[in-house]
Amino acid sequence: MINLRPLPSVVYFNQLFTAISKLKRLEPHSTIISLFRHLELYAIKPDMYSIGILANCYCHLGKIDFGFSLLAKRLKLGYPLDSVIFNTLINGYIHCDKLPQAAHLLNKIVNLGFQPDIIAYNTIVKGLCRIGDNTSALTLLNKMQSRSHFKPNIVLYSTIIDSLCKDRLLQQALDLFSSMKTQGIKPDVVTFTSLVRGLYNSGCGDEAHRMLTEMLESNIAPNVKTYSMLVDMFCKDGCVDQAQSILKQMIEKGVTPDMITYSALLDGYCLRGQMEDAENLLVLMAENGCEPDLVSFSTMINGYCKAKNIDKALNIFQEILQKGITPNVVTYNTLIDGLCKANRFPLAHKLFQEMRALGIAPDAVTYASLLDSLCKSGRRDEAVKLLEDMEDNGVKPGISIYNILMNSLCEAGQLEDAANFFSDLVSKGLQPGIITYNILIKGFCKKGLMSEVAQVLRIMEEDGCPPDDRTYNTIIRGYILNNDLSNALYYHDLMGGKGFEVDADTLSLFVGL
Numbered sequence: 001m002i003n004l005r006p007l008p009s010v011v012y013f014n015q016l017f018t019a020i021s022k023l024k025r026l027e028p029h030s031t032i033i034s035l036f037r038h039l040e041l042y043a044i045k046p047d048m049y050s051i052g053i054l055a056n057c058y059c060h061l062g063k064i065d066f067g068f069s070l071l072a073k074r075l076k077l078g079y080p081l082d083s084v085i086f087n088t089l090i091n092g093y094i095h096c097d098k099l100p101q102a103a104h105l106l107n108k109i110v111n112l113g114f115q116p117d118i119i120a121y122n123t124i125v126k127g128l129c130r131i132g133d134n135t136s137a138l139t140l141l142n143k144m145q146s147r148s149h150f151k152p153n154i155v156l157y158s159t160i161i162d163s164l165c166k167d168r169l170l171q172q173a174l175d176l177f178s179s180m181k182t183q184g185i186k187p188d189v190v191t192f193t194s195l196v197r198g199l200y201n202s203g204c205g206d207e208a209h210r211m212l213t214e215m216l217e218s219n220i221a222p223n224v225k226t227y228s229m230l231v232d233m234f235c236k237d238g239c240v241d242q243a244q245s246i247l248k249q250m251i252e253k254g255v256t257p258d259m260i261t262y263s264a265l266l267d268g269y270c271l272r273g274q275m276e277d278a279e280n281l282l283v284l285m286a287e288n289g290c291e292p293d294l295v296s297f298s299t300m301i302n303g304y305c306k307a308k309n310i311d312k313a314l315n316i317f318q319e320i321l322q323k324g325i326t327p328n329v330v331t332y333n334t335l336i337d338g339l340c341k342a343n344r345f346p347l348a349h350k351l352f353q354e355m356r357a358l359g360i361a362p363d364a365v366t367y368a369s370l371l372d373s374l375c376k377s378g379r380r381d382e383a384v385k386l387l388e389d390m391e392d393n394g395v396k397p398g399i400s401i402y403n404i405l406m407n408s409l410c411e412a413g414q415l416e417d418a419a420n421f422f423s424d425l426v427s428k429g430l431q432p433g434i435i436t437y438n439i440l441i442k443g444f445c446k447k448g449l450m451s452e453v454a455q456v457l458r459i460m461e462e463d464g465c466p467p468d469d470r471t472y473n474t475i476i477r478g479y480i481l482n483n484d485l486s487n488a489l490y491y492h493d494l495m496g497g498k499g500f501e502v503d504a505d506t507l508s509l510f511v512g513l
Contacts, residue, residue, distance in 0.1 A: 007042060014049045021053065029057035048079035052088060059092025064101075067092055083117045090120055094127040102127055122156050129163035134172070137163065145183075154180075158191045165198025173198060189215070193226045200233050208233075221253070228261040235268025240277075243268050259290050266296060270303025275312075278303055294320065298331045305338025313338055329355070333365045340373035348373065364390075364398055371401060375408030383408065399430050403439060410443025418443055432463065438470050445478025450487070453478065469500035476502065480509045 001008050001016070017035065020028045036046065036054055046054070051074045058066040067089055071081065086109050093102035102124060109116055121144060128137040137160050144152050157180040164173035177187065177195060192215035199208035212230075215222070222230070227250040234243035243265050247257060262285045269278035278300060282292050297320050304313035317335055320327055332355045339348035352362060352370060367390045374383040383405060390397060402425045409418040422440060425432065437460050444452040453475055460467060467475075472495035479488035492502065492510075502510070 002038075002042060007044060010039075010044050010047050010050055013039060013044065014047070014053060017050075017053050021056065029060045032057050033061075045077070046073075048074060048077075051077075051079070052084055055085060055088045055092075059088060059095060062096050064089065064092045064096065064098075081114070083114070083120065086114065086116070087119045087123065091123050094123055094130070097127075097130075099124075099127040099131060118150070118153055118156070121150075122153070122159065125156050125159050129159055132163070132167060134160065134163055134167060134169065138172075138176075151183075152185075154185055154188055154191065157185060158188065158194065161191055162194035162198075165194050165201075168198070168202055170198055170202055170204070187215075187218075187220075189220050189223050189226060192220060193223070193229060196226070197229050200229075205237075222250070222255070224250070224255055224258050224261065227255055228258065228264060231261055231268075232264035235264055235271070238272065240265070240268040240272050240274065244277075257288065257290070259285075259293065259296075262290055263295060263299065266299050270299050270306070273303070273307045275300075275303055275307055275309070294325050294328065294331065297325070298327075298334060301331065301338070302334045305334060305341070308342065310338055310342045310344065326358070327355075327360070329360055329363055329366070332360060333363070333369065336366060337369040340369045343373075343377075345370075345373050345377065361393070362395065364395055364401065367395060367397075368401055368404065372404050375404055378412070380405075380408055380412065380414075399425065399433060399436060402430065403435050406436065406443075407439045410439055410446070413443075413447060415443050415447060415449070432465070434465055434468055434471070437465060438468075438474060441471060441478075442474050445474055445481070448478075448482050450478060450482060450484065469495065469503070472498075472500055473503050473506045476506050477509055480506075480513065485513065 001012065017032050020032055033054065036050065039046075051070050055067040055070045058064065058070070071085065074081065074085065086105070090102045090105055093099070093105065106116055106120060106124060109120075121140065125137050125140060128134075128140070141152055141156065141160060144150055144156075157176065161173045161176055164170070164176065173195060177191065180187065180191075192211060196208045196211050196215070199205075199211060215226075227246060230246050231243045234240070234246065247261065247265055250257060250261070262281065266278055266281055269275070269281060282296065282300070285292055285296070297316055300316050301313045304310070304316065313335060317327070317331070320331070332351060336348045336351050339345070339351070348370060352366065355362060355366075367386065371383050371386055374380070374386065387397060387401065387405065390401075402421055406418045406421050409415070409421070418440065422432065422436070425436075437456060440456050441453050444450070444456065457467065457471075457475075460471075472491055476488050476491050476495075479485070479491065488510075495502070
């Protein structure tokens with residue numbers, strides 16, 4: 001365009017830059033600013049639309065002061081200030097999480113005699129909802145409703161309803177939904193999708209289905225987000241066949257599935273162990289322009305690990321590397337855990353070293369898998385060394401790590417070492433849970449140290465961690481095996497009074513007596 005003679009009007013450049021600004025994946029804002037500077041070298045003067053595009057670019061880059069400097073330039077060129085430029089700056093503040101400054105600017109605009117439009121208020125509400133301030137968003141909505149010249153629109157209502165649903169404030173969301181319909185504002189696909197998802201995530205499956213039915217009866221066609229949500233809902237409920245039919249239906253309706261849709265169904269197949277279906281879905285994704293990414297491949301690895309087909313999982317891992325995709329800590333953790341569970345520790349440890357060499361820091365999950373494998377194979381000294389390595393590398397062991405080590409030591413009869421680990425976790429500010437206490441009790445019962453069991457029970461009560469059914473069953477079995485029937489019966493009555501029942505193992509011991 002610059003090489004054309006005569007040079008095209010600034011209008012055409014504005015159209016080009018507006019199109020470029022929509023290519024969000026490419027982070028185009030710096031490029032547009034640079035191109036505008038290039039234009040000025042050719043004496044192409046910006047108009048009011050050019051200044052708006054520039055202000056928007058600066059705001060997206062967090063340089064709101066530069067955006068404000070363009071107000072003076074706009075006045076200098078003889079263009080009046082309007083709601084569009086103010087909306088751009090307000091949105092810039094919201095984009096940078098500067099809600100107080102955005103609200104201050106809105107008030108300043110009103111004081112200067114300008115009338116903000118619905119877009120400005122929608123932007124402020126979006127900012128309030130982003131920080132979870134639903135109360136202020138609803139207050140602003142009520143103020144708008146009280147002004148006869150200014151009425152909220154569907155975007156504003158949908159924004160607040162979505163925020164209320166995400167915060168599990170469902171009754172408020174449903175009340176607002178009813179209110180907007182009373183005001184004569186028809187809900188759209190965005191409103192319904194938020195409500196369906198909110199109801200479903202809160203365990204109100206029947207209400208979610210009723211809301212979906214209302215949407216369809218209102219002749220509102222689901223969009224890709226709605227379909228993706230439905231696929232995810234059915235998969236999480238284990239209804240993968242229904243999820244598959246939803247995918248088929250959306251394609252028939254002309255709605256193109258996106259990566260979120262495919263990922264939800266892929267996860268459903270893998271959770272159900274339908275790996276052949278998962279493989280076929282990967283092919284379908286590629287054919288429809290959704291090239292499988294790291295998340296897709298990691299899901300497949302997890303599926304094959306759960307199906308105990310480790311070799312297939314390793315093949316997919318190699319495929320990731322061949323495609324030039326760098327695995328992340330989740331990918332490594334999934335494969336390392338699968339290898340550990342398949343008793344292939346040497347290869348798991350090799351992957352552990354490999355990820356560190358690549359600069360991918362192992363986390364608590366990585367160490368937990370390796371520690372569990374070492375403990376189950378009786379290599380407790382190596383497990384303790386790995387714990388030290390974990391702490392040396394700045395990864396703080398959680399209670400689950402200590403549970404793994406303590407359980408292994410108790411199984412081996414090394415109760416003193418297990419008790420030392422218990423003291424260690426308390427000194428580090430970690431709160432023992434019911435699993436930790438049950439491990440200790442099981443260890444003491446196995447050794448016949450029933451007086452120590454009574455002491456652990458006292459500590460549990462003092463720590464506000466009351467015994468559960470597993471605790472009582474373990475203690476009863478301990479007394480029976482130590483030929484102390486009176487105490488076994490005492491704890492049997494005690495657990496019954498607390499609403500717990502004996503399990504099959506405990507009952508068989510009683511029957512044996």
